[in-house]
Amino acid sequence: MTAVPATASSTATVVCDYDRLTPELGVAALVGGEQVAIFRLADGSVHAVQNLDPFSGASVMSRGITGSRGDVPTIASPIYKQVFSLLDGTCLVTMDKSPKAGHAPDLVVYPVTLDNGQVIIDLAGSE
Amino acid sequence: MTTEHIVVVGGGMVAHRFTEALRARDTEGRYSVEVLAEEPRAPYDRVALTSYFQLKSPEELQLGDPALWHDPLVTLHRDTRATGVDRDRRIVTVDGGREVAYDHLVLATGSYAWAPPTPGADLPGVFMYRTVDDVAALRGWVEERRAALGRPVRGAVIGGGLLGLEAAGALQSLGAISTVIQFADRLMNLQVDEGGGEALKRLIEALGVTVRCSTATQEIRAGKDGHVGSLLFADGGEQLVDVVVFATGVRPRDELGAKAGLEIGARGGVVVDDACLTADPAVSAIGEVACIQGACLGLIAPGNTMAEIAVDRLLGGSSTFPGADMATKLKLLGVDVASFGDAFATTPGALEMVYADPVNGVYKKLVLTDDATTLLGGVLVGDASAYASLRPMVGAALPGDPAAWILPEGSVEKGEIELPDSAGVCSCNNVSAGAIRDAVNHEGCHDLGAVKACTKAGTSCGSCLPLVKKIMGTELEKSGIEVSNALCEHFELSRAQLFNAIKVAEVTTFSEVIERFGTGRGCDICKPTVGSILASLYNAHVLGGDRAALQDTNDRVMANMQKDGTYSVVPRVPGGEILPEHLILIGQIAQDYGLYTKITGGQRIDLFGARLEQLPSIWKRLVDAGMESGHAYGKSLRTVKSCVGSTWCRYGVQDSVGMAIALELRYRGLRSPHKLKLGVSGCARECAEARGKDVGVIATDKGWNVYVGGNGGFTPVHAQLLVEDVPDDEVFRVIDRYLMYYIRTADRLQRTAPWQQEHEGGLDRIREIVVEDSLGLGEELDAHMARHIDSYEDEWKAVLNDPERLKQFTSFVNAPDQADPTLAYVEQRGQRRPATPEERAGGAVLIAPSTLEVRS
Numbered sequence: 001m002t003a004v005p006a007t008a009s010s011t012a013t014v015v016c017d018y019d020r021l022t023p024e025l026g027v028a029a030l031v032g033g034e035q036v037a038i039f040r041l042a043d044g045s046v047h048a049v050q051n052l053d054p055f056s057g058a059s060v061m062s063r064g065i066t067g068s069r070g071d072v073p074t075i076a077s078p079i080y081k082q083v084f085s086l087l088d089g090t091c092l093v094t095m096d097k098s099p100k101a102g103h104a105p106d107l108v109v110y111p112v113t114l115d116n117g118q119v120i121i122d123l124a125g126s127e
Numbered sequence: 128m129t130t131e132h133i134v135v136v137g138g139g140m141v142a143h144r145f146t147e148a149l150r151a152r153d154t155e156g157r158y159s160v161e162v163l164a165e166e167p168r169a170p171y172d173r174v175a176l177t178s179y180f181q182l183k184s185p186e187e188l189q190l191g192d193p194a195l196w197h198d199p200l201v202t203l204h205r206d207t208r209a210t211g212v213d214r215d216r217r218i219v220t221v222d223g224g225r226e227v228a229y230d231h232l233v234l235a236t237g238s239y240a241w242a243p244p245t246p247g248a249d250l251p252g253v254f255m256y257r258t259v260d261d262v263a264a265l266r267g268w269v270e271e272r273r274a275a276l277g278r279p280v281r282g283a284v285i286g287g288g289l290l291g292l293e294a295a296g297a298l299q300s301l302g303a304i305s306t307v308i309q310f311a312d313r314l315m316n317l318q319v320d321e322g323g324g325e326a327l328k329r330l331i332e333a334l335g336v337t338v339r340c341s342t343a344t345q346e347i348r349a350g351k352d353g354h355v356g357s358l359l360f361a362d363g364g365e366q367l368v369d370v371v372v373f374a375t376g377v378r379p380r381d382e383l384g385a386k387a388g389l390e391i392g393a394r395g396g397v398v399v400d401d402a403c404l405t406a407d408p409a410v411s412a413i414g415e416v417a418c419i420q421g422a423c424l425g426l427i428a429p430g431n432t433m434a435e436i437a438v439d440r441l442l443g444g445s446s447t448f449p450g451a452d453m454a455t456k457l458k459l460l461g462v463d464v465a466s467f468g469d470a471f472a473t474t475p476g477a478l479e480m481v482y483a484d485p486v487n488g489v490y491k492k493l494v495l496t497d498d499a500t501t502l503l504g505g506v507l508v509g510d511a512s513a514y515a516s517l518r519p520m521v522g523a524a525l526p527g528d529p530a531a532w533i534l535p536e537g538s539v540e541k542g543e544i545e546l547p548d549s550a551g552v553c554s555c556n557n558v559s560a561g562a563i564r565d566a567v568n569h570e571g572c573h574d575l576g577a578v579k580a581c582t583k584a585g586t587s588c589g590s591c592l593p594l595v596k597k598i599m600g601t602e603l604e605k606s607g608i609e610v611s612n613a614l615c616e617h618f619e620l621s622r623a624q625l626f627n628a629i630k631v632a633e634v635t636t637f638s639e640v641i642e643r644f645g646t647g648r649g650c651d652i653c654k655p656t657v658g659s660i661l662a663s664l665y666n667a668h669v670l671g672g673d674r675a676a677l678q679d680t681n682d683r684v685m686a687n688m689q690k691d692g693t694y695s696v697v698p699r700v701p702g703g704e705i706l707p708e709h710l711i712l713i714g715q716i717a718q719d720y721g722l723y724t725k726i727t728g729g730q731r732i733d734l735f736g737a738r739l740e741q742l743p744s745i746w747k748r749l750v751d752a753g754m755e756s757g758h759a760y761g762k763s764l765r766t767v768k769s770c771v772g773s774t775w776c777r778y779g780v781q782d783s784v785g786m787a788i789a790l791e792l793r794y795r796g797l798r799s800p801h802k803l804k805l806g807v808s809g810c811a812r813e814c815a816e817a818r819g820k821d822v823g824v825i826a827t828d829k830g831w832n833v834y835v836g837g838n839g840g841f842t843p844v845h846a847q848l849l850v851e852d853v854p855d856d857e858v859f860r861v862i863d864r865y866l867m868y869y870i871r872t873a874d875r876l877q878r879t880a881p882w883q884q885e886h887e888g889g890l891d892r893i894r895e896i897v898v899e900d901s902l903g904l905g906e907e908l909d910a911h912m913a914r915h916i917d918s919y920e921d922e923w924k925a926v927l928n929d930p931e932r933l934k935q936f937t938s939f940v941n942a943p944d945q946a947d948p949t950l951a952y953v954e955q956r957g958q959r960r961p962a963t964p965e966e967r968a969g970g971a972v973l974i975a976p977s978t979l980e981v982r983s
Contacts, residue, residue, distance in 0.1 A: 016940045024676035027940040035949070038940070042638070042648065052949075057964070058692035059949050063683060063739075066676065067650030069616070076651035078680035078688055083651065101964070 011124040018117050021046065026062035026075070031121050036110055037062035038119065039086060041073055047086040048110040048121050053077045054091075054103035061107065069093075130159050130200075133441070134219050134227055136209045136383060137235035138164020140173055140427055141414030143190045145233060145434035150198055152442055158231075161202045163209050163221060166258060169196055174427055177293045177300075179262050188259065209236075212387035214407055233437060234384055234397055234405075234412040238377035238425065242285075247347030252355035253371045256294045265372065269301045272354075272369050279304050281367055283358055285344050286374035287314040292459040294372045295336050299460070303370065306337040308344055308358065310375075318455055318466035322483055323506040326490030330462045330509055333488070347371060379416045379423045392418030401447035403437045411437045424451050428554045435557065452554050454521075456507075456514045461848075462488075463511035468504025468521035469494050477503055482533040484509075491533035493517075493525075500524045512888060515594045519550035519560060546598065553584035553591045560598055567602040575599065575885065592884060614875060615652040618645040622800060622875040626660050635665060636673050655679035656875050659762055662798035663870050666918045668925050669761075669798075670932050681760030684936065685922050686742055687733075691950060691961040694742060695735040696722075697759035698749045699795065702769045702787030702807070703730030712752050716745055723958045729766030729804065731757060736959065738946055740938045746923040755921040756796075762876075763798045764805070767791040768816070772809030772826070779809030781826030786855070787815075790824070793859065794866065796919050800873040800882075803866065804839075818846045821879040822862055830854050833861055836883035836890065844880040847890050850898055863912040864897040864905060 015029045021040035028051050029036045035051035039062075051059045056079040064075045066086070073086040076093075082105075083093035089107035099105045111125040133149070135142050146160050164170065171188040179188060196203045204221075211220040212232065219227045240255035242248055252272075254265045272280045282298040284291045287309025298305040307314070313324025314331065328338050343361035350356025358366045384397035389405050389412075392398050396418030403411045403419070412418075413433035415425055424430070429451040439446040454467035472479050476497035483490045489509035495502060502520045507513060513532050523546070525532070546552070548561030566572040566581040575592070578599050579585050585592040612621030618641075620628060628644050640657050641649055649657070658677030662669055669675070669682050681687050686694035698713070713732050717724045723735040737745055749755070759765060767790045770776065772783030787807040797803070806817030807824045817823030823834040829852040837846030850861055873882040883890055895901040897908075926932045937943045951972040952959040962972045 013941075020934075020940060022675070022935075024673070025935065028938065030939045030942045030945060035939075035947070053692075056690060056692075058690065059947050060688070060692040063680065063688075063692075065651040065654055065679070066648070067617075067654065068648035069650070070647075073648065074650065078683070079690070079692070081651060 012113070012120050012122040015119045015121050018046070018114055018119055021119065024066045026064065026066070028059070028062040029121065031110075032123050034123060035059045036121055037064075037075070038112070038121070039066055039075060041066060041086075045073075046112045046114065046119060047073065047075075048112045049075065049084065049086065049089055049107040050110075052103075053079055053082075054099040054105055054107070055080050055082050055094075055097055057100040057103070131157060131230040132228065133158050133160045133231045133233060134229035135160060135162045135233045135235055136212075136219060137237055137414070137416070138162055138166055138168075138170050138203070138205070139235060139237045139414065140170055140190060141237070141430040141434050142233075142235040143170035143195075144431045145235060145413060145437060146201060147191055147195055148435050148438040149441070150195060150201060152438060156200060158441065159200045159202075161227060161229075162204065163207045163219065163227070164203060164205050165208045166260070167206045168259065169193065169203060169205070171259060173258075176256075176259065176262055177297050179259060179266075209383055212383060212410075214387055214410065217409060230409070231441065232410045234410065234416055235414045235434075236380040236383060236416045238415040238423075239380050240373065241376050241378040242373040243375055245344060245347060247349065247355070248373070250347055250349050250355045251353065252369065253347060253373065256290055256297075256372050256374050257377070262297065265297070265370070266301060269298070269303050269370055273302065276369065280369045282306070282370045282372070283308055283366065283368045284372045284374055285358075286376070287311065287338065287340065288317060288374065288376070289315060289455070289457065289459070290376075291372075291374035292331065294374045295331075296460040298370070298372065299334070299336065304335075304337075306339065306366065306368075307331070308342050308360075309338065309340045310343055312341050314338065314340070315464065315466075318470065319464065319506045319508060320471060320492065322481060322492065323464075323466075323490050323508045326483065326485070326488060326508040327462065327464060329485065330488045331460060334460050334462075336460065377415065377425055379418070381416055381418075384412065384416070392421065392423065394418075394423065396423040401436075402440050403433050403448065404440070411440075413437050419448055420450065422451075424453075426451070426453065426455065428452060428557070431555065432557050449557075452551060454518050454554060456511050456518075463507065463509060465507040465511035465514040465518075466505070467514070467518045468502070470504045470506050472503070474503050480529060480533065482530075484535075493529055493533055495525075495529060499529065502529070512891065515591050518554075519546050519552050519594070523547055523550065545601075552594055552598065553582075556583040558582045558584040563595055563598045564602050567599050568606060572599075573603060573608060596885065612874075614656060615650055617641060617647045617649050617653045620644060622656055622660070623872045625656070626663075626871055629657075629660055630664055635661065635667075637661075637677050638673060649677075651679070652875070655682070655762075658682065659798045659800065662763075666796070666798075666915050668920070668922060670922075670926065670935070675932070675935065679762075682762075684739060684742060685756060685760055685926070686737065687760045689735060689961075692947065693735070693950065694737045694739065695733050695759070696737050696742065696745055696749075697727065697731055697733050697757040698754040699757035699791070700731040700766075701791040701795075702767055702784050704769075704784050704788060705731075709752065709754060712748065712754075716748055720745065721959060723960060727759070727766075729759075730768050731759075731766060733759070736952070736961075738938065738950070740936055740943065740946070743927060743933055743936050747927055750921065750924050750927060756923045758796060758922075761796075761798060762801050763796060764791070764794040764803045767794075767805040767807060768820070769807040770809050770814035772807075776809060778812060779826070780828055781809050781831065783807040783809035783815065783824075783826060786824060786826075786831070786858070789855075789859075790862070793916055794862075796922070797866065797870075797915055799866070799870045801876050801878045803879070805862075819843065820846060822846070822865065824858060824862075827852050831858050833858055835865055835893075836879045838878055838880040840878070842880070847883070849890070849894060860909070861898060864908045865893070867908040867911050868893070868897055868904070 013031045023042050026039045036048050037051040038048045040046050051061050063078045067074050074083050076083045084107045089109040091105040108126050110121050113120045208222045209219050240257040255261050280303040282303040282305045284294045285308045287307045295305045295307050314327045345361045346359040348357045379396040381397050385391050390398040397412040398418045399412045414430040436446050456465035472494045478495045480493045492506045494504040502525050546560040550560045572578045572581045584595050613619045654677040725733050727733050767787040769783045769787035773779035804820045805822045806815040806820040808815040808817045809826045819837045819839050823846045825832045832851050833849045834846035835849045838844045951962040953962045
């Protein structure tokens with residue numbers, strides 16, 4: 001959560017004010033045609049992952065429950081309850097299910113930067 | 128490998144067990160089975176025959192999974208009576224002369240109801256009590272006579288044994304006056320001693336059944352209409368009757384075996400050895416028709432054991448009949464009766480230790496060896512709660528003072544029981560304590576469900592479950608495996624403990640709760656649990672404070688998320704009674720938003736396909752018209768289903784709709800460990816299917832019967848009677864306390880049925896707590912429920928009035944006007960449904976969401 005460097009790529013998009021985010025409650029955003037789920041946690045950090053839930057095929061991750069497994073902050077799918085790391089998108093709990101055909105089990109994570117009270121997502125930096 | 132063909136003659140419970148066990152164990156398909164059943168239906172639970180009166184159809188008595196009869200290696204012939212066996216040709220002949228060939232024959236013909244030769248026993252109005260058809264005929268006759276006579280029907284049951292008392296109960300539940308005529312000097316003389324018989328008689332008479340012991344029936348006389356009219360007794364007495372039921376015992380149906388030249392026992396029955404084989408190695412006999420170790424056994428447990436032995440032998444095993452455990456525990460007319468071991472103290476030197484309390488109708492006796500240490504048997508009448516612990520201890524030393532087991536709870540400290548491995552715990556399925564310990568220690572079964580699945584213990588009548596649970600707990604403790612009730616990695620407390628902790632500490636936010644009682648940030652398990660507890664305790668809005676982030680998927684937005692991420696909306700329709708203008712409004716909303724509509728199982732209407740951002744505007748139209756949230760999304764009260772009741776129905780005896788509405792408005796919004804469903808029926812026909820609900824209320828002539836702990840779902844269970852014939856205010860008081868007590872003590876996501884079953888002491892103990900207030904909790908539970916009722920508000924309306932909370936109902940934080948572009952629908956039967964991946968790929972998607980609604 002450093003300020004956006006001057007060389008920020010043109011794919012970086014301002015999504016909303018930081019104050020628009022409620023702690024522990026996600027929101028969805030449309031960034032360059034992609035759906036992104038954004039979470040502000042109780043410690044103030046902001047995380048962004050793909051909104052598409054690979055196990056149901058529905059775009060719902062922003063409506064999941066945040067939490068932790070050990071020290072890792074997590075998000076649980078609201079549909080079949082799989083749990084993913086908010087740090088690197090790894091699926092930590094599959095609930096004995098496989099992702100829908102054509103989907104990887106892990107979530108894509110997008111880098112988030114905060115600048116002047118604004119939340120900025122950069123699609124190009126996804127991993 | 129060639130398949131050998133087994134023919135089973137008989138379609139009763141033991142035939143069912145044989146077939147089920149064979150198909151479960153014969154994994155290679157060595158045998159095919161053909162079952163010849165004389166009755167016009169698949170095997171049913173004959174033990175539960177009397178419950179037929181509370182059921183809608185005989186199908187509810189069905190045994191096991193009906194898929195068994197569709198197994199390609201199983202053939203069931205109903206309405207098929209075997210008439211002869213040709214053992215040389217290995218052929219069974221059935222009615223009509225058809226021949227069925229066998230490689231192995233299993234006789235499981237059971238028994239027939241026997242009546243002593245009595246003049247008049249063939250009069251219309253005289254019945255036996257053995258099959259569903261007997262019971263159905265009896266019911267038809269009683270109903271017909273009541274209508275014809277215009278007064279209560281007078282019934283008499285000849286025979287005061289187990290079956291006779293069942294039949295008396297059946298007559299009573301049909302509204303007939305019933306008298307039990309017993310030849311012996313006491314009721315159930317085969318199971319209980321004189322003192323027990325006395326206690327039983329008093330208890331049964333208190334229920335309105337007249338008992339005449341030491342009475343021989345000499346003749347049944349016809350009335351003027353040619354139907355049964357009176358009973359004439361040997362002592363000269365006479366009694367007027369409109370219906371007579373014989374329950375004077377059973378005799379083995381061994382005629383087929385006798386005709387085939389098989390040896391018959393002195394008192395009947397096809398003689399078999401300990402492997403259940405007759406002298407002909409191609410013929411077995413099992414169940415009541417078998418004369419094993421010199422006797423025919425009329426209980427289901429040894430019948431099931433014989434079925435298992437026959438299967439084991441066919442598959443090359445070497446099991447033998449261990450001797451019958453004739454222990455019985457039953458509830459007759461609501462009265463507990465149990466008898467086990469040497470109940471009559473026939474062992475030389477045996478001591479009898481007796482506790483009798485005629486005021487409360489309790490009689491308990493232990494039979495002990497002459498040094499008063501080893502348990503030999505016992506009789507329990509009025510309170511048989513000690514049965515599950517005591518029966519397996521027969522032959523073993525009772526720790527501590529044996530009197531502790533029969534004196535009122537708490538008067539003497541009970542010793543800790545450690546059962547020997549060989550002690551039988553589940554007699555229905557013949558499971559020993561050792562088998563349960565084995566499952567825990569070597570099969571990795573660490574919870575009750577796993578132990579049940581692995582050993583089959585407690586899967587039939589369930590009376591041994593508390594003991595199974597105790598043995599499992601002790602074993603886990605011994606091997607150092609902590610019996611973890613922890614909610615998740617963030618809380619070491621169970622839900623019930625956490626509930627108490629939060630209540631005592633009076634904390635109201637998740638951050639306080641996890642700081643004081645947990646660790647970490649929480650997760651999708653503990654957060655909704657805490658959210659539910661806070662809602663149950665304080666009834667504040669689920670999205671208020673920091674609570675929105677705690678709520679599970681559906682509670683988060685107060686609608687039910689569907690597979691594509693859209694929601695369904697269900698407004699409350701209390702008791703299923705709805706105004707025409709509300710019906711029109713719902714239809715109008717569905718049209719305007721393009722929602723799919725379906726009637727729910729709870730008598731209301733579900734609107735599917737609403738997007739997150741559309742929810743508030745849909746709610747607003749409903750709320751403006753006076754409707755409110757139906758909580759279809761919550762672990763909370765869902766609906767109170769009702770039949771139309773006495774206001775319209777020709778048969779209704781109470782206003783079931785009025786009662787259902789009152790209950791639904793009373794408990795609406797009540798958050799609980801799992802969803803709650805209630806039902807109210809206006810008469811005993813039970814059209815609202817209330818006994819499939821967590822709480823079922825059924826009208827009687829005198830008030831209401833309240834049933835609790837029913838479930839549909841994955842494991843259907845019928846609700847059990849909690850109180851009888853109570854007035855309206857008592858219905859509310861009892862349900863208030865039952866629900867509150869459940870909410871405080873159940874596990875996370877534990878529905879009422881398993882909660883009730885696993886509660887220490889079962890429903891009897893729960894009844895003591897919520898009806899008799901044995902823990903003195905009553906006032907507190909009442910006050911808690913009163914607070915809930917007073918503080919109720921419609922959750923939808925509250926959100927509409929709060930701009931902060933409304934912000935959550937946005938599609939995209941940076942594009943609130945855009946709908947989720949990935950939604951896709953096709954039309955089906957005139958409505959839309961989500962497109963399948965194939966339809967999306969094939970471009971067959973007909974409806975894109977943006978073209979649907981006329982307003983948003």
